[in-house]
Each structure stands twice: as C-alpha cells, then as structure tokens.
Amino acid sequence: MSATPEEQEQVQARVGPEPTGEPEFRPYHHPAAGWGAANSVTRFMAREGALVDGPRAIMKMNHENTGFDCPGCAWPDDTKGLHLDICENGIKHVTWEMTRKRVDRAFFAAHSVTELSGWSDYDLENQGRLTEPMVYDPDTDLYTPISWKDAFELVGRTLRELDSPHQAAYYTSGRLGNEATFLYQLMARELGTNNLPDCSNMCHxxxxxxxxxxxxxxxxxxxxxxxxxxxxxxxxxxxxxxxxxxxxxxxxxxxxxxxxxxxxxxxxxxxxxxxxxxxxxxxxxxxxxxxxxxxxxxxxxxxxxxxxxxxxxxxxxxxxxxxxxxxxxxxxxxxxxxxxxxxxxxxxxxxxxxxxxxxxxxxxxxxxxxxxxxxxxxxxxxxxxxxxxxxxxxxxxxxxxxxxxxxxxxxxxxxxxVRGHSNVQGNRTCGIEHRPTTEFLDRLAEACKIDPPREHGLDTVRTIEAMRRGEVKVFIGMGGNFALAAPDTPVTYGALRNCELTVHVSTKLNRSHIVHGRQALILPCLGRTEKDQQRKGLQSTSVEDSMSMVHLSVGMKRPASPHLLAEPAIVAGMARAALPDSETPWEWYVEDYDRIRDTMAQALDGFEDFNRRVRLPLGFRIKQPARELVFLTPSGRAEFSTAELPDVVPAPGTLALGTMRSHDQWNTTIYSADDRYRGVKNLRTLVFMNEDDMRERGIAQFDPVDITSTARDGSQRHLHGFLAIPYDIPRGCAAGYMPEMNVLCALGDYSTQSDQPIMKHVRVTIEAAAARTP
Missing domain, CATH: 3.40.228.10 (Dimethylsulfoxide Reductase, domain 2)
Structure with a gap:
C-alpha cells in the first residue's frame, strides 16, 4: 500500500529547527550526563524563560505522593528518598510543557492551516501551550474557537450517527494517567468497540x-x-x-x-x-x-x-x-x-x-x-x-x-x-488493549454494569489501513503526535485526511492538528505539572512505571489557561455527549478521582484496595505471579520456545537501516538540531553508515545521498539529499532519526508476530545523490 503522488507531496520534510550553522560531526568521547547535561539544561531553561519555574519543578519532580511524575520516560523512581531523581531529558520535557508561550485564538486567526503545514514540527510546538478548544473551519482554512459544550456535542453527535461503533478508533499515548485511561477505554467499550490502538502497538x-x-x-x-x-x-x-x-x-x-x-x-x-x-x-x-x-x-x-x-x-x-x-x-x-x-x-x-x-x-x-x-x-x-x-x-x-x-x-x-513513555505500561494495565481477555471484560462488565464488545478491535497499523479505506471515520487521539509517530508518513497523512472527524487532546500544537479530517477539533488539556482542581478539591492521578510500581502524581503549577480541562473531564464530556442515556456516572467520577479508583479496584486485577495502597510511601507494586514462580501458561510452567534463527543478513548491495531518536529529542518532540552524545551539530537529515560501506559506494563525510527502501510488496519509498556520516556501526547497517525516516517504513511492513511496524530493520539502498534539476 504505497502513497499516491498527492499524498507524497503533502509530507513536510523538515521536522527540527532551522540549523544555527553548518553541519558538524565530532565523535563523542566524554562521560554521559555530568556537566554536559547540566550545561545543556541551563541553556534550555534560559531559552524557554524558565530559570525560576524550572528549578522549582526539579525539586518537585518524581517526589513520591507529593510531587508530579516526570512526563518523560517510565524508569522507576528512586526508592531511598533521593531528592534529585531527575535527568536532562526529563527536565527539558517539563520545561517544554511549562513554557510561558501561548497559542491562543489570535494565533489561529493569523495563520491558516495551509500556512502552518509549511512550518517545521519544531516551530509548531515551539509556539507554546494551547489555551482553548478550537474547531476547523473549511471555508476559511482556519481553526476558530468553540465552547467545550459545543465541542463535546460535535464529538457525541458524530459518534452517535455512525453506522457502526467500529467506525471510530480511540488512540492513546503514554502520557495519559491511569484514571483518564480507565474512563477512556470504558467510553469506547460502552459505545461498542475495542478499537483501542496505542503507542505500545509501535514499541513494546x-x-x-x-x-x-x-x-x-x-x-x-x-x-x-x-x-x-x-x-x-x-x-x-x-x-x-x-x-x-x-x-x-x-x-x-x-x-x-x-x-x-x-x-x-x-x-x-x-x-x-x-x-x-x-x-x-x-x-x-x-x-x-x-x-x-x-x-x-x-x-x-x-x-x-x-x-x-x-x-x-x-x-x-x-x-x-x-x-x-x-x-x-x-x-x-x-x-x-x-x-x-x-x-x-x-x-x-x-x-x-x-x-x-x-x-x-x-x-x-x-x-x-x-x-x-x-x-x-x-x-x-x-x-x-x-x-x-x-x-x-x-x-x-x-x-x-x-x-x-x-x-x-x-x-x-x-x-x-525498558518501557519508553511515562505511563505507557499503565495504559495497557488499565484497559487500553485492542485484544482484551475474556477475564478482563467479565470483570469490567460486572464492575461498570456494561456489556462490553467481545470481538477484537484494531491496532495502530490496522487503524491506519481502515481510515484509508474509509472504514474508520472518526479518530480520537489522547495525547501524542500520531501523524509523526506512525510509519509510512504520507500514507498515515492520507488516512487521517480521509476521516470525517479527527479529535486531538493535546497540550501543544503539533503536526497531527494540521493533518486532519474533514472536521477537526483541538481539545487542550492540563499538563502533568499543573494543578487539577475539581469540585471535591485538588486531584491526583496515578501512573505505573516500567517495573509495575503504581504511585500518585500531583501538579504544582497554575494551569496555562483557565479554559483547560483535565483529561478525565474531557473523556467524561465526550462520553456523556455520545452516550446521553448512559448509566455510567461520568460527571460524578470527575468530581473526585477517588471514585474512579474505587471502580478500578473492582474492575482491574491487582488494584484491590487501590485508594489506600496508592497513598502508601512509594505507592504499590502490581502483583506479578511469574515473580512468585506462578506461571499462567497452558502448561502452568515457564515455557521454552524453539524458533529457528531468522536470516537478517542484508542482500548484496543493500543495508539494514534502523530508525532512532537523537539525544535532544523526546519521541516526536525535537528540542534542537543537535545530538550531543553522537557528536552531531546542526543536522538531523543524516544517515550514519559504516565507513567501509561508504567507501564502497564512493561516499564521503557529509556527502548528500539518496536512500531507497523496498517494501515486502515491492513498492519503494525515497529520501533525497540526506547527509552521510561515518560511524562505528557494523558493516551492512545504517541508522537515522525518526520521524524524518518514518517515510521509509511501509505500513504493510509490520511484524507477523507482534503487528509492530518494523522500524528497526528497514531494507534500503544508499547511493551518492544524483544531480537534480531544480
């Protein structure tokens, strides 16, 4: 399934910021973290105007039950009372969220979607925090303000009018807290579908x-x-x-x-x-x-x-x-x-x-x-x-x-x-699963008094395919930047544009708001760092780390705008509009998140006595039967596997290319055009190659190259003018940055074992760039 010429032309090439100088490459020989990280963080906070809020956040981040959980990675918090359990990228991620810049109605009135589509992804996010709900106006090509009530009604009406509940998909990014996650999957299942794709479909x-x-x-x-x-x-x-x-x-x-x-x-x-x-x-x-x-x-x-x-x-x-x-x-x-x-x-x-x-x-x-x-x-x-x-x-x-x-x-x-995003493991634990087990659905049905669908839903790849075919007409994304995170960028763009309605719950402007359906909503939410005040007072949310510890996160900062809503409130608003006769107490849940947790304790295995245990020092660890040598396998034992070795040796003339992040990047958010730990400055459109592979192809450092991938179905995808850098990498291998290189990974090239896009093993040829006519 390759992109049409029209789809190919609509892909924005530049993701990162405009380079500040000529490309540089100097192999990195210094220790990781240390003064390099400290200097980088200080410069970043100064650039973002966060020299006061930044240090305050550092003293609150990852402090059990009194601070907020870092919205970056899912590495567990220190268990011995460390007061600086932080890292360079975590501080940057938080500072990026706490920016004083704002994207308000005046910004949207001044910039059409067509204009914004020509901006880099860095420039889009760098405009700052979203401040109020916006709806796309096709007559003016502008996003215009809309009330929360009308936004929810648009979502609800569109969902109610679908011929089938399976014509909607509900995507989740890892930053969503457990309580909002539980309500989100409950809404989807009460509506009648297990179409719950998530970022885990692309990573673990x-x-x-x-x-x-x-x-x-x-x-x-x-x-x-x-x-x-x-x-x-x-x-x-x-x-x-x-x-x-x-x-x-x-x-x-x-x-x-x-x-x-x-x-x-x-x-x-x-x-x-x-x-x-x-x-x-x-x-x-x-x-x-x-x-x-x-x-x-x-x-x-x-x-x-x-x-x-x-x-x-x-x-x-x-x-x-x-x-x-x-x-x-x-x-x-x-x-x-x-x-x-x-x-x-x-x-x-x-x-x-x-x-x-x-x-x-x-x-x-x-x-x-x-x-x-x-x-x-x-x-x-x-x-x-x-x-x-x-x-x-x-x-x-x-x-x-x-x-x-x-x-x-x-x-x-x-x-x-090692899970990547902050609560991606918690999302799965709390019900974001397109292939739910019978046991999970039975407990959910009993706890929430609903009749959940039993057939499997769509994962990320199949959601894109279904949107492209017109079978999924509504796409709702809770966090993340789906347009850039998914494979086969032009195909993904075309799929999103084919929807009747796209809805994105976000903190900042990103590419997914620009690549939208015929109708589109941007719904701005609170960030992890911000205070969540509801009718019963200040609320906390829970998250699960990479090692199954569940603990509370409490925001410290006044919200970026008085018009922002918390994610549970946004889910509840959409759910009530789509399910006006629902007996689920959506509004009551949002008043006090303890009420959500009480229901989760009934519905989720391992969450018994949730409200008490999550308030213990360090929270609690979800039980792991295998850790106790209890194996819930068909044999009741740990099972050896006997798979033959795959053939991973590239064919003559080809290379195996893996996509990865730069150091100054978190998922699809780019902080600069540098990659300090790999010695690169002012460059993202690059490919790392073995020096012998370069010599064999007549390619020198910083030479522009053409990269062509060949999919299983024989279709090809191309990137032109990327600069080659000699690197300590095995012969036959190459590497470069996502999301720029996502275009090379065909949507149909997903693992038959996991259904994951094969982002780390793209078959490519790399040649010195051909001369091109302007």
Missing amino acids: EASGRALQASLGTGKGTVDLKDWETTDALFILGVNAASNAPRMLTALAEAYHRGAQVVHINPLVEAAATRTIIPHDFKDMATFHATRTSTLNLQPRIGGDMALVRGMAKAILEQSNADPKALDREFIDRHTAGFEEYRALCEATPWDEIERQSGIGRADILKAARVYREADRSIVSWCLGVTQHEHGVDTVREIVNLLLLRGNLGREGAGPSP
Missing part, C-alpha cells in the same frame, strides 16, 4: 506477547531493588543516556559494586561507556567519571537473537562438563520444553550464529562466561530488540537464556523491558 507489543507466552505475564518481573543487587546486567538495544537517562545511576552503581554490565547494541552509545551522575556532587566537583560497562558487543541490526542463542548454546555445551552451568532443579520443577530447546541449540551451527549475529564466537563466549559466572542476572531490552519481524522470538529467546540458570523468581534476576 513484542515484549508483552513474548512474556505472556513464555511466563504468563505481559510485563517484566524485576524491580529497582533487583537492579541494585544483581551480579550481571545485560542491556540489549537500549540507548539509556537519551531514552532512560536515570538508568545511568543504576549502571554506575552496578559497576561500583563489582557487577558485570554488558551492553549489546549496533552502536556503542554514550551510556555504554562512562557517566558522571549529576546528583553525585563529589563526582561532579572532581569531574570523576564512572564506567557503565564491562563489555560492549555490536551485533548487526536484527542479530540479537542469534547472539543470545549463541550464549545459550555455550552454556549448554559447558553443562556437559560442569553440571552447575545449568540450574537443573529449576528447569525440572518450573519449565516445559527444555529438551526440545536443548536439541535446537545443539542443531544450530556456530558459523550460522556468527553469520547472523555479526559477532565472532570468541566474543559471544565472553558474554556467556559473564552469564555463567554470575549467580543472578538481569536481561534488559528496548526497541532495538522489539521493532523487528522476529521481535517476539527474540524476547522469548532472552527468557530461554534466563531459564537455563533459574534467573527468575529470586532477587536480582529476571527479564526487564
């Missing part, structure tokens, strides 16, 4: 499906205390310094106490070298850096599964002479399928493992030795593992490795996926 869907199949839980089993006591950490496909910077503290502490830290990633990122933790004042004062790794391995893109298979094969071979290499008691008592897995490993030749992983046998044995010598090991991973065709198989292979030595159900051991 593979992790959830793999862990569910192997262990009977869709989440990791470890917590922060396990990270603090483990003997060995294996970090796969994670750029911690940018995507989960507070992980640097855990990595540095692990190194200090003598634990082994193995990073496995095609790029050796800054987090895999050294760091200076900003809240360690002594190290800051003395410029003392701590190592964050004891071994770095660089597999080819997609080669992680073969590398992990190699580690397992080595452990099994060692067990022939050393029975203690395996935990046979654990295997016999708690697992199923071991002998089949052993046979598979024995039948997998070492030369195939080396060829697919891109790593020599000697280096794989080094990693296996670390694993064998550690009494307790944690394996952690992120999108570098999941955004592949074989993402589910790879995560299951990680679990296989852990099971061999009984690294489950005890302190300091287990699987630990």
Whole structure:
C-alpha cells in the first residue's frame, strides 16, 4: 500500500529547527550526563524563560505522593528518598510543557492551516501551550474557537450517527494517567468497540506477547531493588543516556559494586561507556567519571537473537562438563520444553550464529562466561530488540537464556523491558488493549454494569489501513503526535485526511492538528505539572512505571489557561455527549478521582484496595505471579520456545537501516538540531553508515545521498539529499532519526508476530545523490 503522488507531496520534510550553522560531526568521547547535561539544561531553561519555574519543578519532580511524575520516560523512581531523581531529558520535557508561550485564538486567526503545514514540527510546538478548544473551519482554512459544550456535542453527535461503533478508533499515548485511561477505554467499550490502538502497538507489543507466552505475564518481573543487587546486567538495544537517562545511576552503581554490565547494541552509545551522575556532587566537583560497562558487543541490526542463542548454546555445551552451568532443579520443577530447546541449540551451527549475529564466537563466549559466572542476572531490552519481524522470538529467546540458570523468581534476576513513555505500561494495565481477555471484560462488565464488545478491535497499523479505506471515520487521539509517530508518513497523512472527524487532546500544537479530517477539533488539556482542581478539591492521578510500581502524581503549577480541562473531564464530556442515556456516572467520577479508583479496584486485577495502597510511601507494586514462580501458561510452567534463527543478513548491495531518536529529542518532540552524545551539530537529515560501506559506494563525510527502501510488496519509498556520516556501526547497517525516516517504513511492513511496524530493520539502498534539476 504505497502513497499516491498527492499524498507524497503533502509530507513536510523538515521536522527540527532551522540549523544555527553548518553541519558538524565530532565523535563523542566524554562521560554521559555530568556537566554536559547540566550545561545543556541551563541553556534550555534560559531559552524557554524558565530559570525560576524550572528549578522549582526539579525539586518537585518524581517526589513520591507529593510531587508530579516526570512526563518523560517510565524508569522507576528512586526508592531511598533521593531528592534529585531527575535527568536532562526529563527536565527539558517539563520545561517544554511549562513554557510561558501561548497559542491562543489570535494565533489561529493569523495563520491558516495551509500556512502552518509549511512550518517545521519544531516551530509548531515551539509556539507554546494551547489555551482553548478550537474547531476547523473549511471555508476559511482556519481553526476558530468553540465552547467545550459545543465541542463535546460535535464529538457525541458524530459518534452517535455512525453506522457502526467500529467506525471510530480511540488512540492513546503514554502520557495519559491511569484514571483518564480507565474512563477512556470504558467510553469506547460502552459505545461498542475495542478499537483501542496505542503507542505500545509501535514499541513494546513484542515484549508483552513474548512474556505472556513464555511466563504468563505481559510485563517484566524485576524491580529497582533487583537492579541494585544483581551480579550481571545485560542491556540489549537500549540507548539509556537519551531514552532512560536515570538508568545511568543504576549502571554506575552496578559497576561500583563489582557487577558485570554488558551492553549489546549496533552502536556503542554514550551510556555504554562512562557517566558522571549529576546528583553525585563529589563526582561532579572532581569531574570523576564512572564506567557503565564491562563489555560492549555490536551485533548487526536484527542479530540479537542469534547472539543470545549463541550464549545459550555455550552454556549448554559447558553443562556437559560442569553440571552447575545449568540450574537443573529449576528447569525440572518450573519449565516445559527444555529438551526440545536443548536439541535446537545443539542443531544450530556456530558459523550460522556468527553469520547472523555479526559477532565472532570468541566474543559471544565472553558474554556467556559473564552469564555463567554470575549467580543472578538481569536481561534488559528496548526497541532495538522489539521493532523487528522476529521481535517476539527474540524476547522469548532472552527468557530461554534466563531459564537455563533459574534467573527468575529470586532477587536480582529476571527479564526487564525498558518501557519508553511515562505511563505507557499503565495504559495497557488499565484497559487500553485492542485484544482484551475474556477475564478482563467479565470483570469490567460486572464492575461498570456494561456489556462490553467481545470481538477484537484494531491496532495502530490496522487503524491506519481502515481510515484509508474509509472504514474508520472518526479518530480520537489522547495525547501524542500520531501523524509523526506512525510509519509510512504520507500514507498515515492520507488516512487521517480521509476521516470525517479527527479529535486531538493535546497540550501543544503539533503536526497531527494540521493533518486532519474533514472536521477537526483541538481539545487542550492540563499538563502533568499543573494543578487539577475539581469540585471535591485538588486531584491526583496515578501512573505505573516500567517495573509495575503504581504511585500518585500531583501538579504544582497554575494551569496555562483557565479554559483547560483535565483529561478525565474531557473523556467524561465526550462520553456523556455520545452516550446521553448512559448509566455510567461520568460527571460524578470527575468530581473526585477517588471514585474512579474505587471502580478500578473492582474492575482491574491487582488494584484491590487501590485508594489506600496508592497513598502508601512509594505507592504499590502490581502483583506479578511469574515473580512468585506462578506461571499462567497452558502448561502452568515457564515455557521454552524453539524458533529457528531468522536470516537478517542484508542482500548484496543493500543495508539494514534502523530508525532512532537523537539525544535532544523526546519521541516526536525535537528540542534542537543537535545530538550531543553522537557528536552531531546542526543536522538531523543524516544517515550514519559504516565507513567501509561508504567507501564502497564512493561516499564521503557529509556527502548528500539518496536512500531507497523496498517494501515486502515491492513498492519503494525515497529520501533525497540526506547527509552521510561515518560511524562505528557494523558493516551492512545504517541508522537515522525518526520521524524524518518514518517515510521509509511501509505500513504493510509490520511484524507477523507482534503487528509492530518494523522500524528497526528497514531494507534500503544508499547511493551518492544524483544531480537534480531544480
């Protein structure tokens, strides 16, 4: 399904800000975080006029039950009372939200949608906070003010007039709190659909499906205390310094106490070298850096599964002479399928493992030795593992490795996926799931007195396909920037424009407001940093971190506009308008969020006694049966998997390209055209390449190149004039930034295992740019 010429022309090329000078590249050799982060944050707060509010927010962010949860990543909060449990990107994210700039009715009156479509995405967001509801006027091509009452009625009337409830889709971004999440899914299901696509469909869907199949839980089993006591950490496909910077503290502490830290990633990122933790004042004062790794391995893109298979094969071979290499008691008592897995490993030749992983046998044995010598090991991973065709198989292979030595159900051991966005895991826990289980729906029906639909709904990819075909006519997005986050940018744009109505609940102006349906609403909401006053007083919301801890978040700041509504109030307003005869007490819920939590306690497994437990110091951890060696699998045991190794070696003349974020970026929000940790300045339209691959193609540093991707269906997509940069990346591999490179990932190229877009393994050719006629 390729884009039409018209759709292709409507894609905005420039995402980031106008560069401040000529492109620069200088390999980065400094510690992560430290003074570089401190200087960057200070300059950013000065630029945003937040030198007063910024430090105030720093002292409130991630303080349990008295402050607000950082709206950035989902890394767990410190459990020992740390007062500066913060990071560079978290501070930037909060400062970006707290800006004094405003996008009011005067702004919209002065700028048509056609004009705004030519602005960069940075410039759109940089205009500031949205202040009141706006509706698109097709006659003037302008957004104009609309009352909340009329906005809700427009949504409700459009939903009521649909021929089928399945003609609407309800998208969720990770920043949505648990209480609003629960109301949102309740609204969709009371309306009669499970069309609940979310950002997990594009990031960790593979992790959830793999862990569910192997262990009977869709989440990791470890917590922060396990990270603090483990003997060995294996970090796969994670750029911690940018995507989960507070992980640097855990990595540095692990190194200090003598634990082994193995990073496995095609790029050796800054987090895999050294760091200076900003809240360690002594190290800051003395410029003392701590190592964050004891071994770095660089597999080819997609080669992680073969590398992990190699580690397992080595452990099994060692067990022939050393029975203690395996935990046979654990295997016999708690697992199923071991002998089949052993046979598979024995039948997998070492030369195939080396060829697919891109790593020599000697280096794989080094990693296996670390694993064998550690009494307790944690394996952690992120999108570098999941955004592949074989993402589910790879995560299951990680679990296989852990099971061999009984690294489950005890302190300091287990699987630990790194969730990206602040409450993305909480969204799934609280009902954002297009494939809900019967057990969940039964409890929801009993608690909320509704008859929820039982058929599966649409995920992100299938929602885009259905919008393009005209089968989904209404798209409602709670947070995020769907137009830029999704794959195959021109196809996604065309799908959104084909809707009868698009509704976006947002804090700032973004591309999804400009790429809209025939009717469109922008509904501005409170930010995480802002006070949420309802009829029963100041409200708190709850969030779930990457390790299943649920805790409260309380805003500290006066709202950016008196016309903003909290997300639960916006959901309730839309729900009442769409379901005028509903017996659900929407308005009553919004008066006091404790009432929502009381219903959640009845409907959600693990949320019993919710209001009391969430107010405990540090909140509470959702029960994890697999952590207690209770496996909700068909066999009642942890199950080994036996997938064949995929062929990930690029065909001659092609490269495997992975999309990623720059350092000065959070998801689709771009803060600058720099990437400090990769040594890049004033450039985002780039591609990192192996120097030998560049030489083979006659490409020098900063040469413009043409990049062509070929989809499964044979269709091609192109980017022209991106600048090549030589980088320490395996031969046959390349990398560049999202969302600029999302255009290369065909919508139809999604994993048959997880339905995730294959953003980390795009087949491309790269050539020196051809001369073009202006």
